[in-house]
Amino acid sequence: MEMDFERCYRAVDSRDQRFDGWFYTGVTSTGIYCRPSCPAITPKRKNVRFFPSAAAAQGAGLRACRRCRPDAAPGSPQWDIRADVVGRAMRLIADGVIDRDGVPGLASRLGYTERHLHRMLSAEMGAGPLALARAQRAQTARILIETTDLGMAEIAFAAGFGSVRQFNDTLREVYASAPSDLRTARGRQQAAVGAGTIALRLAYRPPLHARALLDFLTVRALPGVEEVRDGTYHRGLRLPHGTGEVALTPADGHVAATLRLTDLRDLAPAVARCRRLLDLDADPAAIDGTLAADPALAPAVAAEPGIRVPRAVDGFEMAVRAVVGQQISVTAAQKTLTRLLAAHDPVDHEVDEADGDRTPGQPHDQRGDGGRGGAAGARGLRGFLSADELLRVPDSGFGMPVGRRETLRGLARAVTDGTVDLAPGVDREEAVQRLLALPGIGPWTANYLAMRAFGDPDILLSTDLAVRRGAAALGLPDNQQTLDGYADRWRPWRSYATIRLWRAA
Structure with missing residues (x-):
C-alpha cells in the first residue's frame, strides 16, 4: 500500500489522533513504531517510515512504543x-x-x-x-x-x-x-477478579454518541440475551470455543469492557465482535463531514456528532431479527423473539407484557434497567440460539404467521448447509443475492442485514416507514424514489444517514 509521506508526516507533526490506526510511524533511529498522535516522538524526516499495519512495522524490525501502545489503537476504518x-x-x-x-x-x-x-x-x-x-x-x-494472573x-x-x-x-x-x-x-494495576474475567479498554475515534447506541440497543434488548443497566450494555456471546458475557460501558475516549469467557482462546474474537457491535472502527469525522454538507442534516449532525451504526455480534441472530421485524413494530418484534427464545429455553427467557407496542424509532423509557424491570436471571446472559437450535423449535414456539416461520426455517437450513454465509468476512454482494433467493426474504431484509451484519456503510432503507417519517420530519423527500435520488449526496455513508433518519422519526 502506497503511503503519502507528506500527508502522514503532517499528521504526525500535529499529533492528529484522527489518524491513529490508519497508519503507523516507524522511527529507524530508535527502532520503535508509534501511533501518529504519540507525544513521545518528534522524528526527523530522514529517520521516519510509515507502515499500513502494526504487523508491517514489526516485520521491519521495529518494536511497539511503550508509551502510546500503537498495537492497541483503533482498527483502521x-x-x-x-x-x-x-x-x-x-x-x-x-x-x-x-x-x-x-x-x-x-x-x-x-x-x-x-x-x-x-x-x-x-x-x-x-x-x-x-x-x-x-x-x-x-x-x-x-x-x-x-x-489476569x-x-x-x-x-x-x-x-x-x-x-x-x-x-x-x-x-x-x-x-x-x-x-x-x-x-x-503492570505495577499496582489490579488483575481482573475471577477465572476467565478480563477487563480492557476498547479505543475509538471521537466523537462517539454513546446515548444513541444505548437507545437503539435498549429498545431491542432480548431478555436472557442482553440488557442495558445504568449506562452499561450487557449481553451473552456465542463464541468459537465456548460462551461468554460482556459488559460494555462507554467512557471518554474508550469503551470499558469486562469479558467473562469460558475459554480464553475466544478473547480476540470476542473483542472483534464487541468492536463491530458498537461500530468502534468508524471514522466519525469523515462521516459527519459528508452528512453535514447537506443543510437538511447539518443541524442534526451538529447536535449529535459521532452517531454510529449499531451492528451485530452474530450474523444469524441479526438475520432472524430482520425476518421477524418485517412489517411490524420494534416492540412487537422484540416480544415475538422473546417467545421464540423461551420456546427453545424456557428457563432463561421470559416475556414481559407490561409495555405496549412502540413504533419504530420511539425512545425507550428512562428506567436504569432499560424498561424491562430487572436484571438477568441467576443463570446469566446467553448467546442467541443457533441455526441448528432454531430448527428444533416446534411450530407452537414461533408465535408468528406460517409464512414467516417457514422463512426462518429456510434461512436456518441455508446457514447450516453452507448455502448462506453470514460471517464477518463474507462477500457482501454475494451474500445479499443468496439471501434474496430464499423465499420470504426481500430487499428490505437483505439490505438491513447488509447494513448491520455485514457492515456496509452505504445502505439507505428508503422503503422503511420510519426512515420516510424521519425524512419528512427533517424536511426531506419522503417518497421512496425521490429520497433515493436525493440521498446520493450522502454516499458512501448512507447507512449512517439511515440511523439519523430513524432518530428523527
Missing part, C-alpha cells in the same frame, strides 16, 4: 468498511480464523489460493496473513498478561501461540520485553 478481499480478510483475521483454521482455512473462506492471498495482503498491508495474525496474538497475550503457559496457548518458546520470542521481539517483565511493569 478502511479495512472495516472495504468490501474487497483484503478488507474481508482483515475482518476474518481479527475474528481469529487463522488461529482456528490456519491460512488454508482463511484462503478457502475467501475463495483464493494461499499464495495469491499472501500476495494481496503483502501489497496492501505490508505483511502476509501469518504476520498479521502474529501481531494480533502478541496484543492478545499482552492483554492477558496485564489483566494466569500462568505464562496458559496465556501462550490462550493467545493462539503454538508453543511457549514461540510466545516468549514473539513478545521479546514485538515489545522488547520478556513476558514476565510486562507483568512486573
Whole structure:
C-alpha cells in the first residue's frame, strides 16, 4: 500500500489522533513504531517510515512504543468498511480464523489460493496473513498478561501461540520485553477478579454518541440475551470455543469492557465482535463531514456528532431479527423473539407484557434497567440460539404467521448447509443475492442485514416507514424514489444517514 509521506508526516507533526490506526510511524533511529498522535516522538524526516499495519512495522524490525501502545489503537476504518478481499480478510483475521483454521482455512473462506492471498495482503498491508495474525496474538497475550494472573503457559496457548518458546520470542521481539517483565511493569494495576474475567479498554475515534447506541440497543434488548443497566450494555456471546458475557460501558475516549469467557482462546474474537457491535472502527469525522454538507442534516449532525451504526455480534441472530421485524413494530418484534427464545429455553427467557407496542424509532423509557424491570436471571446472559437450535423449535414456539416461520426455517437450513454465509468476512454482494433467493426474504431484509451484519456503510432503507417519517420530519423527500435520488449526496455513508433518519422519526 502506497503511503503519502507528506500527508502522514503532517499528521504526525500535529499529533492528529484522527489518524491513529490508519497508519503507523516507524522511527529507524530508535527502532520503535508509534501511533501518529504519540507525544513521545518528534522524528526527523530522514529517520521516519510509515507502515499500513502494526504487523508491517514489526516485520521491519521495529518494536511497539511503550508509551502510546500503537498495537492497541483503533482498527483502521478502511479495512472495516472495504468490501474487497483484503478488507474481508482483515475482518476474518481479527475474528481469529487463522488461529482456528490456519491460512488454508482463511484462503478457502475467501475463495483464493494461499499464495495469491499472501500476495494481496503483502501489497496492501505490508505483511502476509501469518504476520498479521502474529501481531494480533502478541496484543492478545499482552492483554492477558496485564489483566489476569494466569500462568505464562496458559496465556501462550490462550493467545493462539503454538508453543511457549514461540510466545516468549514473539513478545521479546514485538515489545522488547520478556513476558514476565510486562507483568512486573503492570505495577499496582489490579488483575481482573475471577477465572476467565478480563477487563480492557476498547479505543475509538471521537466523537462517539454513546446515548444513541444505548437507545437503539435498549429498545431491542432480548431478555436472557442482553440488557442495558445504568449506562452499561450487557449481553451473552456465542463464541468459537465456548460462551461468554460482556459488559460494555462507554467512557471518554474508550469503551470499558469486562469479558467473562469460558475459554480464553475466544478473547480476540470476542473483542472483534464487541468492536463491530458498537461500530468502534468508524471514522466519525469523515462521516459527519459528508452528512453535514447537506443543510437538511447539518443541524442534526451538529447536535449529535459521532452517531454510529449499531451492528451485530452474530450474523444469524441479526438475520432472524430482520425476518421477524418485517412489517411490524420494534416492540412487537422484540416480544415475538422473546417467545421464540423461551420456546427453545424456557428457563432463561421470559416475556414481559407490561409495555405496549412502540413504533419504530420511539425512545425507550428512562428506567436504569432499560424498561424491562430487572436484571438477568441467576443463570446469566446467553448467546442467541443457533441455526441448528432454531430448527428444533416446534411450530407452537414461533408465535408468528406460517409464512414467516417457514422463512426462518429456510434461512436456518441455508446457514447450516453452507448455502448462506453470514460471517464477518463474507462477500457482501454475494451474500445479499443468496439471501434474496430464499423465499420470504426481500430487499428490505437483505439490505438491513447488509447494513448491520455485514457492515456496509452505504445502505439507505428508503422503503422503511420510519426512515420516510424521519425524512419528512427533517424536511426531506419522503417518497421512496425521490429520497433515493436525493440521498446520493450522502454516499458512501448512507447507512449512517439511515440511523439519523430513524432518530428523527
